[in-house]
Amino acid sequence: MRCSEAKSKMSAYLDGELDTESSLAMSSHTEQCSTCRRELAELQSIDAQIQGLPKIEVSKGFSRQVVARAKEWDQLALGKRPGTSAFASFLQLFEDMVDALVRDKAPVTDTLDEFGDFPPLSMGCIYFQIMGQSIRGQ
Amino acid sequence: MDDSDHALIKAIGGGDHLAFERLVQRYQHLVLNFIFSHTGDRHTAEDLAQELFIRVYRASSDFEPRGKVSIWILKIAHNLCRNEAKRHMRRERLHNTLYTQGIDAGGYASSQDVERHEHEMALMPALEELPHNQRAALLLRLNEGLSYAEISRVLSVSVASVESLIFRARTRLRQIWGKQ
Numbered sequence: 001m002r003c004s005e006a007k008s009k010m011s012a013y014l015d016g017e018l019d020t021e022s023s024l025a026m027s028s029h030t031e032q033c034s035t036c037r038r039e040l041a042e043l044q045s046i047d048a049q050i051q052g053l054p055k056i057e058v059s060k061g062f063s064r065q066v067v068a069r070a071k072e073w074d075q076l077a078l079g080k081r082p083g084t085s086a087f088a089s090f091l092q093l094f095e096d097m098v099d100a101l102v103r104d105k106a107p108v109t110d111t112l113d114e115f116g117d118f119p120p121l122s123m124g125c126i127y128f129q130i131m132g133q134s135i136r137g138q
Numbered sequence: 139m140d141d142s143d144h145a146l147i148k149a150i151g152g153g154d155h156l157a158f159e160r161l162v163q164r165y166q167h168l169v170l171n172f173i174f175s176h177t178g179d180r181h182t183a184e185d186l187a188q189e190l191f192i193r194v195y196r197a198s199s200d201f202e203p204r205g206k207v208s209i210w211i212l213k214i215a216h217n218l219c220r221n222e223a224k225r226h227m228r229r230e231r232l233h234n235t236l237y238t239q240g241i242d243a244g245g246y247a248s249s250q251d252v253e254r255h256e257h258e259m260a261l262m263p264a265l266e267e268l269p270h271n272q273r274a275a276l277l278l279r280l281n282e283g284l285s286y287a288e289i290s291r292v293l294s295v296s297v298a299s300v301e302s303l304i305f306r307a308r309t310r311l312r313q314i315w316g317k318q
Binding site for chain 2: 008010011012014015017039042043046047049050051053055056057058059062063064065066067069070071073074
C-alpha cells in the first residue's frame with residue numbers, strides 16, 4: 001500500500017469501516033511507515049479529545065416537563081375535534097385547511113433556508129425568523 | 139411490560155404518557171448533548187430537546203417500525219440543529235459555555251486538569267469551524283458510536299458521503315491542530 005492510499009483510508013480505518021483485506025493492508029503499512037503511523041496517532045489523539053469534551057447533565061424534572069407539554073398538546077388536539085353544529089364543522093374544516101397550508105410551507109422554508117444566512121434585520125432574515133417560530137409553534 | 143423502543147413508541151401512539159416519559163428518560167441525555175454540541179447553549183439545547191420529544195410524541199403513530207428509534211430521533215435532532223445553527227450560530231458561545239461548564243464542574247484543580255482544559259479550548263473553535271454536516275457526522279461517529287450506514291440514515295446522505303464527510307472533518311481538524 002502506498003502512503004497516498006493509506007492517508008485516504010486512514011479515517012475509515014480508525015472507524016473500523018474498512019473490509020478485512022484493506023484493514024490488514026493498513027495495519028501492515030503503518031507498522032512500516034513512520035510518517036503514516038504518526039499521522040494515525042495524531043488523528044487518534046484528536047478523536048480522543050473530542051470524545052473527552054465535557055457533557056452537560058439533564059435538568060431535574062426535564063422528562064416531566066416534556067410530558068406536561070405532551071398533555072397540553074393532547075388537550076389542544078381534543079379541543080379541535082369537530083363540534084356537533086354545522087358552524088363548528090365549518091370552522092374545523094377551515095382550521096384544517098389553514099393547518100395544511102402552513103404544513104405545506106414548512107419544507108419550502110427549510111429548502112430556502114439552505115441557500116444560506118441572510119444579513120441581520122434584512123427582510124429575508126425577518127421572514128425566516130417569523131416562519132421558523134410559526135412552524136415551531138405548531 | 140415490554141419496554142423496547144418499538145413497544146414504547148407503539149404505546150405512545152395510543153396515548154400512554156408513562157411510556158412517553160420512559161422514552162424521554164432513555165434518550166434525553168443523548169439528545170441534549172447532541173444538540174448542545176451544535177448550539178453551544180444549554181437553554182437553547184433544552185428548548186430544542188423539548189421540541190424534539192414533542193415531535194416524537196405527535197408523530198409516534200406514524201413511525202415506521204422497521205427503522206431504529208434512535209436513528210429516527212437523531213435525524214430529527216440533526217434537522218433541528220441545522221435550522222437552529224443557520225439562524226443563531228454565535229461563534230463565541232460554544233467556546234464560552236464550555237469554559238463555564240468546566241468551571242461549574244468543580245474548577246481545574248490539578249495541572250493535568252489545566253492542560254486538559256487548554257486542549258479543549260484549542261479544539262472547540264476548530265470543531266466549530268467545520269461545516270455543519272462534517273461536524274454532525276464526526277460527532278455521531280465519535281460520541282454516539284454510530285456506523286457509517288446509520289449516520290447516512292440520520293443525515294439522509296449516502297454511506298460514501300459519510301465516509302467523505304468524516305475524512306474531511308478529520309483532515310481539517312488535523313490541519314488546524316497542526317498550526318497551533
